[in-house]
Amino acid sequence: MAHGRAVVDAAVGHGFFPPRHTVEVADVIELDAGVTRITIRDPYIASHGRPAQFVDFFTQDPTRLMPRPFGISEIQDDLVSFIFAVVGDGTRELAGLAPGDAVDVMGPLGHAFDTGAPANYVLVAGGLGVPPLIHAAQHIAGDGNSESTAVFGYRRNHFADEYVDRYADRTYSIDESEGNVITLLDRMEDELTGGDLPPVILSCGPLPMMKAVASWAAERGIPCQLSLEQRMGCGYGTCVLCTTDTVDGRLKVCADGPVFTREQLGWE
């Protein structure tokens, strides 16, 4: 650990961003089958991380070199939390970490949601898109000028509600037995558009869901920021491996995003 800290201190002391470094795992809990919440102790990320920014995680196995990016889900003092699903070998290894273990990370990376304007931020997440929106709720709650309404869609178990409930002014959630986030948005439409604060949608989740959310927003003229995923090589903008098509051409999801507006993406 000491070594990880020394690396960060040396970089910051010279006016640079911390490179990859080793941190301590503070907590690991399984929220749902195959869904893990991991908390690391990292003062730098804790004080700089903003909603939708992500952190590159690295596995211990040196045959798996590429970063596993995860969105920050919550920050408490020096502790930074993430929620991730086990989808392959890398996340399987990371889910097996235990408190006190060491793990290599780098971040925070990417651009955050823009929550500068006072608004009712509607946090629309599906599946493993929840982490940045929990963090957004936390951030907005600390700001005071805005409100937040969480709109979460799950496959089955509503595993993230208890976290977002701590911060969001209102939480609505749904699972596949009942419908999806569009079902919820339809139900809430009057409430959202009729309030004092103008609604702004922040969204993260599977691509088809985000496209549906974007078009729901477009039809109602509601501003919409979307946090994308793409396979990454570096996470910090050096490799141009993580592009997405935008109206301005192919942009890097890691460094130009992960947050893009509906207009930038050209989604109708």
Added chain:
Amino acid sequence: MAHGRAVVDAAVGHGFFPPRHTVEVADVIELDAGVTRITIRDPYIASHGRPAQFVDFFTQDPTRLMPRPFGISEIQDDLVSFIFAVVGDGTRELAGLAPGDAVDVMGPLGHAFDTGAPANYVLVAGGLGVPPLIHAAQHIAGDGNSESTAVFGYRRNHFADEYVDRYADRTYSIDESEGNVITLLDRMEDELTGGDLPPVILSCGPLPMMKAVASWAAERGIPCQLSLEQRMGCGYGTCVLCTTDTVDGRLKVCADGPVFTREQLGWE
């Protein structure tokens, strides 16, 4: 661990030799700077291992796939010990193991010293050639028909004397400040050739030392068995990567050796 045991049991139960499997590290001690004695719990190897047979060790790091072969140095009940020097990354990792850790091994492999005939076995080792000769002393002590005389040469610290002393009838050792094993053999010549039991030399160590020992033996007509080292791909005879030149052509050190007679090697 259970899993390692199950793998061995399944193989043996079907009449086969155990493949690579996971065992528990029982003990690790540093004998000298960069020299480690490691003990594993492996009932199969413990009951089958003979002097000069070796065990393939595998590192945890999956970028380092090749076996690290080590000669058995001692066997006590289910426990099998090895003594090795840190020479590269693989042995560095293995030296970092602690009791209770898991490590993958396969063995015992190769042909043992032939200690069938009653004799005064002269165990001539240099540097990290000591392990099989400690085991030879242990084996001979348990046999009753033969004697053993250890002749060990060290660079500096006489780190293995205390182990071979447990079993050998006589131990002579020397370090570079005084000379080498040939110095010792010269001093002991009368004692060796004048005893009741005929002398047979068993030797392991650096190539130049073994060649000197072989020619010392040849000049005096003393039979000489030499345990060789070669870079290995498998350790069990399948890859033909570990050959040494013999009078019968290129033979496998792992499966045809590691023990060869002076005559087989054609060393004068």
Added chain:
Amino acid sequence: MNDNATNTVPGTDLYDHEWKHPTLVAGVPWKNPVGTASGTFQYAAVRWFYDVSRLGAVTTKGVSPVPWEGNPGVRTAEGPASNINAVGLQNPGVDHYLVDDLPKLKEIGANVVANVAGHSDDDYAEVVAKLADSPADMLEINVSCPNVSAGGMSVGTDPVALSRLITRLRGMTDKPMIVKLTPNVTDITVPARAAAEAGADALSLINTIVGMRIDTRTGRPVIDHVTGGVSGPAVLPIGLARVWQVRTALPDIPIIGIGGIDSGEKALEYLYAGANAVEVGAAALFDPIAPLRVARELDDLLDERPELAARLAAGETWR
């Protein structure tokens, strides 16, 4: 963490599991789509570890007309996730093979692919002539060994020479003939096509890739022959791409995929890339039962992919 550790074996039924998904390679039935790769399988060594007739096939070490000594000195080095070998095709010769390994393997009922080595067209022809009447089930012509100075890889990189050689060998036997290709070429579809047009019944790929290591303590190459052939997990993406390319160029020829396979999952990637079967090489150096474990893992993975399994059983491929 280590895919090669036997503690990832999903059970200990390796020794008596009943295979569910056979395949057919150039008309020859394989109990399962997994064989050993040449040079990493010696019956005398592997027989102690499992009943090798349980595999889809066993491919034996390249045999030459007379015994070959191979290269002197250190023959191997380690790369990141790879082995580098410079055996130089040491083998006791075809006559020894015909009285020793081959009859023993046939006696236990193994499906035997006999790998053929040569320094010249005549060498290959001499070996094929002797194998033509043998009980070997398939022949694999190795025109891709990077570790011999004459013959070997040089034939595999020259489509004209390759075509001439395979045409000649083709005329000598009706045994299913596999041509084993080297990845050390600009475009592997060129020799692939040359071999197919000259009458090869199947192709196997890849052989090893030329590589080396240097010992920084001495500043000298680790291997006395300087370079050797790289194989093992590191070459997986390269082998997959070569199989994909050859399958794209030649939709119908049976292909045996080789390179970096150490799990059923990786074998499955080759099948999706268009292979009919696979061979496991270096992984068997690090664990003798690796080919059997790969076959066992694949057998379950194919349960979940009935369409792929059906195609393989019919001698067809995914692509």
Added chain:
Amino acid sequence: MNDNATNTVPGTDLYDHEWKHPTLVAGVPWKNPVGTASGTFQYAAVRWFYDVSRLGAVTTKGVSPVPWEGNPGVRTAEGPASNINAVGLQNPGVDHYLVDDLPKLKEIGANVVANVAGHSDDDYAEVVAKLADSPADMLEINVSCPNVSAGGMSVGTDPVALSRLITRLRGMTDKPMIVKLTPNVTDITVPARAAAEAGADALSLINTIVGMRIDTRTGRPVIDHVTGGVSGPAVLPIGLARVWQVRTALPDIPIIGIGGIDSGEKALEYLYAGANAVEVGAAALFDPIAPLRVARELDDLLDERPELAARLAAGETWR
């Protein structure tokens, strides 16, 4: 255990260490023998992590006459100890480079190698014409990218086309010109010799090796372009062998060794194989400061090898 983890950094003096062992590549002084590899270094991204002028050189991303979009969709996959990339040379074009990256890098005093991309001879010529009067210190002609359908690797695999191209470019500028070679050829000494005879001042090698992965959940290639270029630790033995072969064939030409370098020790292997300097590629994806750390580690390793250090400082090589 992981060589790439910064917790193996032997100290935290990366940001102000004074280099002890410079080198000279085709007459151009490098503060140390370590540069970045093209395509893995974007100034706008890396500048936040360290002062890039501390490196021996920075090689910038390939620039083309006009902006290129690169390949759509998923551009990368992971291999065992490797990265597979199919960027397809996306870049904002040479004009942007001349007003943005290049002046910024020169302003901070970096030694800049400008990597040149093209789909045709005219493309390359147009870029070189624009760079001829620029402050770039060296040009690196990339005739070895496997991820574009026209130009790129096809030039690098055809010695006649390569000779024609380099002869033409040679006539356009006196800037030291490096030709970057592909390992996807049967014999790399052939294009190496063609480039040298056509007037290249130096050679850099290797570029990436064609590879792919398949997602076994879908049975489809991970990368939309299907194949990409393999780089990272897995290719180390292959890169070393290519440098060794080219150095053996061409004793005098400066060589920049590339492929799989993620430590000072591995850089040192390249220097012993006959390279004058090295470039660090994929390792920088997994840790931005990897090139700086490699340089730092190498600087100490060279202390113990004064003869090698002296040769490098004089622009000579070990072999």
